[in-house]
Amino acid sequence: GAVVSQHPSWVICKSGTSVKIECRSLDFQATTMFWYRQFPKQSLMLMATSNEGSKATYEQGVEKDKFLINHASLTLSTLTVTSAHPEDSSFYICSARDRSYNSPLHFGNGTRLTVT
Amino acid sequence: QQQVKQSPQSLIVQKGGISIINCAYENTAFDYFPWYQQFPGKGPALLIAIRPDVSEKKEGRFTISFNKSAKQFSLHIMDSQPGDSATYFCAASIAMNRDDKIIFGKGTRLHILP
Numbered sequence: 203g204a205v206v207s208q209h210p211s212w213v214i215c216k217s218g219t220s221v222k223i224e225c226r227s228l229d230f231q232a233t234t235m236f237w238y239r240q241f242p243k244q245s246l247m248l249m250a251t252s253n254e255g256s257k258a259t260y261e262q263g264v265e266k267d268k269f270l271i272n273h274a275s276l277t278l279s280t281l282t283v284t285s286a287h288p289e290d291s292s293f294y295i296c297s298a299r300d301r302s303y304n305s306p307l308h309f310g311n312g313t314r315l316t317v318t
Numbered sequence: 319q320q321q322v323k324q325s326p327q328s329l330i331v332q333k334g335g336i337s338i339i340n341c342a343y344e345n346t347a348f349d350y351f352p353w354y355q356q357f358p359g360k361g362p363a364l365l366i367a368i369r370p371d372v373s374e375k376k377e378g379r380f381t382i383s384f385n386k387s388a389k390q391f392s393l394h395i396m397d398s399q400p401g402d403s404a405t406y407f408c409a410a411s412i413a414m415n416r417d418d419k420i421i422f423g424k425g426t427r428l429h430i431l432p
Contacts, residue, residue, distance in 0.1 A: 208361070236419065245407060246362070249372060285368045295361045306352065309361035 205229055208310030215286055223281045224261050225296030225315045230304055231276035231303075232298035237269070238272040240293045240312070252279040276301070324423025332350065332431050334374050337395040339426045341408035344389065348410040352420070353393050356405045366393070367404070398430045 205228040215221050227233055238246040250271050251259040259272035268290075272283040279298075283290055295312040299305055301302050323342045331337045349370055354362035362430040368375045368382040368391065375382045381394040386410075395402055405427050 206361075243425075245422050250421055251419060289347075290324070293359075306364050306367060309354075309363065311361045313358070314359070 206308045206310040212314040218305040220226045220284045225279045225299045228279045230300040233301045235279040238295045291317045322423040328427040331398045337398045340392045342390045347412050351360045352409050352412045354407045400430045400432050403430045
C-alpha cells in the first residue's frame, strides 16, 4: 500500500535554531501534502496545505514565516520550524494523497520535536 | 459547520466486547467519512471509510454505520481485543479525490481490558 515516510522521527534542538522535517511519498505521487500539529491527547490540527510547485496555504493563526513549507517535487515536502522556541515542541505529522482518482489520505509516522 | 463532533472522549471495553464510537457532522456537503487509528508515537492509519450512498460498511471486525438523515456515523469494533487499544479519530471531507482538507473529530481513547 501507499507509504508516507517522515524524517526524522524525533529531534531535539536548542531554542533559536531551525529544524527541517521531511515528508516523502515513497510509492506514489502527491500533488498535495498536509502538515499537522498534535498536542498530547488531542486531535490533529491542520497547519498548512502544501502544493507542489506553488506556495503553501496556511490555516488561520499559523505563522507562515515561522513554519516554512517547501513542496519542490511530487514526492517531497519539507516543513522548517524557524527560530524554534520551547512552545514549538510538539508532534508534527504530514499526510499525502495519491494524485490518482479516489485515493485515501496516508499519514507519516510523525516527528516528535523537543525544543530546549 | 465544519466541525465533526466525536464521542465518547474515552472508552473502556472488556475483551470480546463491542466498542462503539459515535460522530456527528453538520455540513451536508461532506461526502467521505474515514476512521483513523492512532497508536502512541505514531501517525494515524486509515482503518475504514464510507461514502454517504451506503448505510453500512464492514471490514473484518470493523463496521461503519452511517445515518445520512441524522448526519451521524459510528464505528463498531466487534470482539474487541487488547491490540485494538488506541486513539480513534473520525473525519469528514468534501470530494476525496480533490485536494480538500479533512476535518477530524477530537478523538476517542479506547482501552480494551484483557
